[in-house]
Amino acid sequence: MDIEFLRNIGRKIYKEVSKSKPQFNINALGKGASGDMTFPIDKMAEDIIIESFEKEGFNLNIIAEERGSKIVHGSNKTLIIDPIDGSKNAISGIPFFSTSIAIAEGNTLNSLNIGYIINLINGDEFYAERNRGAFLNGQKIGVQKEEKPVIVAFEASNPHIALKEILPMFKIASRVRCYGSTALDLAYLSMGALSIFITPTPSRIFDFSAGILIAKESKAFITNIKGENIDELPIDFKTRTTLLVCRDKELSYLALELLNKA
């Protein structure tokens, strides 16, 4: 399978979402494997993805937000899916959410081979293959230039504790953002619209995998919030990590220095 296969899936979901807006005050269907509630939009998107792979006869391990994990004996490849990244935006009617799909060819994060994210409001598609660069709608993208003002995006599921922890880092920020979709944060950082993405709340493998590969291929500098490399983390449903993704190594060091003073 290739990027075009994923793009066709993404556009199918985009088309479904476009038909049904605005979505708000929708009831949950139940609890998904991740522990979050599953909403009709989550199920619709995950069904489209899984069915598309099954129809083509691809026999892969699966890590999916709603269904959980499925191991296929003898398969080394893993499909990592967040059907709707930014679910809280989606179900409350705020138009900022995406689908995120990644494929890994081994047991650790450095084996991520394909990453694909589609903004489900305007259809913008971000994607990357390992060692082949990152793209937005067919155009090559790269991180922000160093002379630009520092815009820090963050995600936090426990705002008071998380913001207290990262507050000193905002000394280098001229603007702050919190959009509620880790996949899109990483996508927009990769195209140079954001300078730093930080999440002191551990992010889940299906939230960040596609974004991490796209960011890497855009030459972003990626660690956890302690400055540690995350390449060797396992491709596993339970994998979670804090993230500090910066437009370059220098900004990462500066951010870490301020974080350590906290």
Next chain:
Amino acid sequence: MDIEFLRNIGRKIYKEVSKSKPQFNINALGKGASGDMTFPIDKMAEDIIIESFEKEGFNLNIIAEERGSKIVHGSNKTLIIDPIDGSKNAISGIPFFSTSIAIAEGNTLNSLNIGYIINLINGDEFYAERNRGAFLNGQKIGVQKEEKPVIVAFEASNPHIALKEILPMFKIASRVRCYGSTALDLAYLSMGALSIFITPTPSRIFDFSAGILIAKESKAFITNIKGENIDELPIDFKTRTTLLVCRDKELSYLALELLNKA
């Protein structure tokens, strides 16, 4: 003039924006009256608004982000325009920005009579007339119900100082957001997608006027961050105020109590 007149203007801008996406790495045209840089998208939107009013022969005072203020002798009505609210998102390629238009019939904020905001990515239109309720695409809207988890949206142009100031308030937040468009923050709060909007950095009259009327008509509780009523602030290009807009009075009191402990 009525809401339909404003909706026609908004849809014209939406159509222009849809044609030209994605907008990024665009150079500024120069500095606007507000002190911010004017970009082609700001100028395009403001031109469409002003020309539409001029063509119809409406003789109004004007407060506009880019052109500044124009006083018409003998006119009591003022048109308050933010052609692109969320310019930083717009020029960096992040699809979350809007046009905001308000009309006041007197000299203070409590004379705001019409408010209109259009999300320029998906075309969602929020609007209100004084004492007639608030609407999204023709459907009546209202603030979030009190049993829902508290989602706090904020804006801040100096993140470190601003976040330090409002940090204690995040104790009541289950989620935080910072989208970069005050008009849309107020619009989404008005439809019940956000619980609190706070800006410790003073917001400018053209950023908040339409949103404030829409929020008021959605039964939101509106003060500055000291808990003071803002109704008597002058309709003037230089008017700025901090804002604390809550889904109800009880949540506002709780937020103020925490802010006072800072």
